[in-house]
Amino acid sequence: MQDRHVLEFLRSRRSVPAAQLLPPGPTPEQLREIVATSVRVPDHGKLTPWRLIAFTGDAGARYGEALAALHARIDPGVPAAKLAKDRDRFAHSPLVLAVIARIDEHNPKIPAQEQLLSAGCLAFNLLLAAQAAGFAAQWLTGWSCYDRDAARLLGLADHERAIAYIHIGSRGAEPPERTRPDVEAVLSAWQG
Numbered sequence: 343m344q345d346r347h348v349l350e351f352l353r354s355r356r357s358v359p360a361a362q363l364l365p366p367g368p369t370p371e372q373l374r375e376i377v378a379t380s381v382r383v384p385d386h387g388k389l390t391p392w393r394l395i396a397f398t399g400d401a402g403a404r405y406g407e408a409l410a411a412l413h414a415r416i417d418p419g420v421p422a423a424k425l426a427k428d429r430d431r432f433a434h435s436p437l438v439l440a441v442i443a444r445i446d447e448h449n450p451k452i453p454a455q456e457q458l459l460s461a462g463c464l465a466f467n468l469l470l471a472a473q474a475a476g477f478a479a480q481w482l483t484g485w486s487c488y489d490r491d492a493a494r495l496l497g498l499a500d501h502e503r504a505i506a507y508i509h510i511g512s513r514g515a516e517p518p519e520r521t522r523p524d525v526e527a528v529l530s531a532w533q534g
């Protein structure tokens with residue numbers, strides 16, 4: 343059976359730049375619902391190769407401060423504007439969910455790629471669920487996803503890495519539209 347509402351939602355949803363997010367973010371109960379909805383993702387072998395870390399209250403501001411301090415240690419010549427970006431990014435959003443991929447590189451059955459993709463599905467599902475719940479959201483990454491010292495700030499184990507920060511808040515101005523790929527450009531029939 344067709345679900346027109348879901349199709350219409352998928353056709354029209356879009357992200358709102360994190361810098362434009364406003365309070366309020368989800369309540370603890372709404373956050374629980376968004377997460378409970380989002381964990382229904384494809385997960386080959388039921389490994390649950392991911393977890394989430396929430397930044398609420400002043401946690402985002404404190405994490406941003408810690409990242410800026412780390413950035414200045416790694417690169418003493420880093421421009422002040424970049425340090426300000428480290429701080430502001432997390433301080434501004436009412437809620438940030440870090441999606442942590444937990445990859446078992448030696449799993450005999452499920453390749454690491456499939457585990458990582460499951461984590462990516464969770465990140466996108468969080469975006470969808472937050473937007474469907476009436477919030478505005480955006481998936482951001484940045485250098486801290488690729489730095490092991492930053493991973494330690496998050497308390498990650500060696501086999502864990504942050505693959506997404508899902509920023510969630512309320513919508514202010516209408517978000518900018520973005521051109522989307524043409525179906526003809528991405529869909530082809532096998533010629534074999």
Ligand SMILES: Cc1cc2nc3c(=O)[nH]c(=O)nc-3n(C[C@H](O)[C@H](O)[C@H](O)COP(=O)(O)O)c2cc1C
Pocket residue numbers: 355356357358480481482483484505520
């Ligand atoms: C893995 C990944 C990382 C991203 N990181 C950033 C980022 O750091 N900064 C940014 O402006 N957009 C980033 N984006 C893009 C936006 O989150 C998003 O694609 C864009 O805003 C349009 O999303 P929409 O289709 O939900 O409207 C990233 C997207 C993906 C898939």
